[in-house]
Amino acid sequence: MEKNLLNPLDVMQECAQLALLGKGYTKTNPVVGAVVANQTEILSRGWHQSFGGPHAEVNAIDSCLVPTEGLDLYVTLEPCSHQGKTPPCVEKIVSSGIKRVFIGVVDPNPVNAGKGLEYLKKHGVEVYVGYMEDLCASIIEDFAKYITDKKHYYTFKTAQSLDGKIATSTGDSKWITSKASREYTHYMRAVSDAILVGVGTVNADDPELNVRHIKSDRDPFKIVLDPNGRMLLDRKLVKNSADKLIYVTCNDNDVSDKLNGLGADIITLGGDGQLDLNKLSDELVKRDILNVMIEGGGKTTGKFFDAGLVDKVNMFIAPILLGGDTVSIAGKGVASVAEGYRLKEIQTKQFESDLYISGKVTDFKQPILDLTEYVRGCCACGCSRDDD
Ligand SMILES: NC(=O)c1ccc[n+]([C@@H]2O[C@H](COP(=O)([O-])OP(=O)(O)OC[C@H]3O[C@@H](n4cnc5c(N)ncnc54)[C@H](OP(=O)(O)O)[C@@H]3O)[C@@H](O)[C@H]2O)c1
Numbered sequence: 001m002e003k004n005l006l007n008p009l010d011v012m013q014e015c016a017q018l019a020l021l022g023k024g025y026t027k028t029n030p031v032v033g034a035v036v037a038n039q040t041e042i043l044s045r046g047w048h049q050s051f052g053g054p055h056a057e058v059n060a061i062d063s064c065l066v067p068t069e070g071l072d073l074y075v076t077l078e079p080c081s082h083q084g085k086t087p088p089c090v091e092k093i094v095s096s097g098i099k100r101v102f103i104g105v106v107d108p109n110p111v112n113a114g115k116g117l118e119y120l121k122k123h124g125v126e127v128y129v130g131y132m133e134d135l136c137a138s139i140i141e142d143f144a145k146y147i148t149d150k151k152h153y154y155t156f157k158t159a160q161s162l163d164g165k166i167a168t169s170t171g172d173s174k175w176i177t178s179k180a181s182r183e184y185t186h187y188m189r190a191v192s193d194a195i196l197v198g199v200g201t202v203n204a205d206d207p208e209l210n211v212r213h214i215k216s217d218r219d220p221f222k223i224v225l226d227p228n229g230r231m232l233l234d235r236k237l238v239k240n241s242a243d244k245l246i247y248v249t250c251n252d253n254d255v256s257d258k259l260n261g262l263g264a265d266i267i268t269l270g271g272d273g274q275l276d277l278n279k280l281s282d283e284l285v286k287r288d289i290l291n292v293m294i295e296g297g298g299k300t301t302g303k304f305f306d307a308g309l310v311d312k313v314n315m316f317i318a319p320i321l322l323g324g325d326t327v328s329i330a331g332k333g334v335a336s337v338a339e340g341y342r343l344k345e346i347q348t349k350q351f352e353s354d355l356y357i358s359g360k361v362t363d364f365k366q367p368i369l370d371l372t373e374y375v376r377g378c379c380a381c382g383c384s385r386d387d388d
């Protein structure tokens with residue numbers, strides 16, 4: 001029976017799923033997925049599994065059980081052309097005899113952008129770019145921001161009522177959203193380098209900020225903003241995970257001294273009761289923390305919005321009304337509707353009876369390269385239909 005030709009868009013979607021298996025393990029490298037295929041079937045798969053380890057392309061090529069001469073390689077990100085912790089992937093691709101390379105997105109890393117494509121083309125490999133480009137760009141957005149701006153990526157996550165409240169007037173907040181929503185939140189935590197909250201939330205809720213509702217061995221850092229040293233020391237974050245705690249305050253105080261003794265990382269930013277969030281960003285980048293999820297409360301979140309630092313929003317909205325004034329996003333807010341943060345690239349889902357809306361606040365721009373020499377489009381026939 002004749003087999004169907006592979007659709008490169010479907011194959012690239014599989015590569016993107018493979019890439020996500022590495023999320024949380026590869027910093028400060030991007031997540032990447034790759035497969036080796038002939039025209040009708042995928043023959044091997046690979047993804048970048050850990051920082052300093054072999055890249056996705058190498059894993060896919062090395063795990064292919066048949067000779068790779070004349071085969072196709074699909075990869076979410078432009079292969080690297082420079083020596084890093086591992087040799088350049090483009091050399092491996094050329095020496096393995098791969099005939100065609102299908103690429104999701106150009107590397108935002110200025111060291112490599114376009115050079116990987118050039119090398120492959122120069123060495124006789126057919127190169128096709130732009131397959132599921134948006135998807136492939138979205139899975140490396142934290143890396144892209146870090147590598148171009150040396151800033152990390154802030155995602156704001158909230159579990160709120162239909163009227164935008166995250167607790168009742170007495171401070172009760174458990175649980176506004178469904179079990180399914182909470183489980184999904186734990187997946188988000190698992191792919192974050194750190195979870196950030198204000199001292200109000202730590203003192204009121206005694207959260208653990210760990211990953212427990214899903215199977216994962218990830219344990220992100222827990223960042224607490226406490227300018228005035230009022231965090232209670234009997235909290236679970238102190239008792240169970242002081243070694244994963246990053247405590248941010250204005251000046252040394254009793255709490256920071258005690259936490260320092262317990263192995264917490266202390267960041268003192270100076271100032272008088274106000275934390276400079278741009279300075280905090282610089283400190284987190286120094287620690288290779290690229291992907292931070294802000295989990296509230298409203299005052300803390302408001303300060304990040306006011307500082308223009310939030311990149312993405314993940315909102316779980318439960319069909320319940322709470323009233324009161326414990327809002328999801330406090331702060332100054334914007335002056336006019338026109339200045340509001342209108343989300344882009346919206347995704348919606350339903351978790352039990354909760355609505356989930358996610359969208360981007362900031363735009364990341366891919367490198368602008370002249371790609372006319374490379375075939376872009378939906379398939380390898382060169383028809384250049386760009387429909388992803
Ligand atoms: N449903 C949910 O998903 C959810 C999630 C989190 C929290 N909550 C609820 O939210 C409530 C707590 O929220 P909240 O807004 O009162 O407290 P919060 O945001 O957790 O903490 C606010 C405090 O953090 C400090 N802070 C944060 N950012 C700062 C900055 N840039 N500069 C200076 N100080 C900064 C300030 O401390 P000082 O006061 O010392 O200046 C501020 O008052 C609780 O009732 C909790 O249950 C609900």
